[in-house]
Amino acid sequence: MMYQENILDHYKSPRNFGRIGNATVHHHEYNPLCGDEIELYLVIDENKKVIDVKFYGRGCAISLASASMLTEQIKGKTLDELKNMTKEDILEMLGIPISPVRLKCALLSLDTLKNSILIFEKYVRK
Secondary structure, three states, X not given: OHHXXXXXXXXXXXXXXXXXXXXXXXXXXXXXXXXXXXEEEEEEOOOOEEEEEEEEEEOOHHHHHHHHHHHHHHOOOXXXXXXXXXXXXXXXXXXXXXXXXXXXHHHHHHHHHHHHHHHHHHHHOO
């Protein structure tokens, strides 16, 4: 029961919710199956470390709680560390069984993060 309360807490009071005007990378992902949307804003320093992060979006409790928890995990980490994050890391972080239908919701923030890193490496820092 505690894990479900944790998800509801992150859903009702998301951490790092908002936008960053001067973000190094800003990326938006959309889940057409349910309408969930996550925008991720990353400020990345010269050592390729995330020094600030915010997310903005709308969606179900699972997708928003996942995004909120993910932002807490990634602040202070390098892009190389973040590239190694997996689906299992997200599911462990959420701490509840996720049905196949809800898996895309749970992983939307991770997909957004992974694509943000790709954009950073391809277009921002060559």
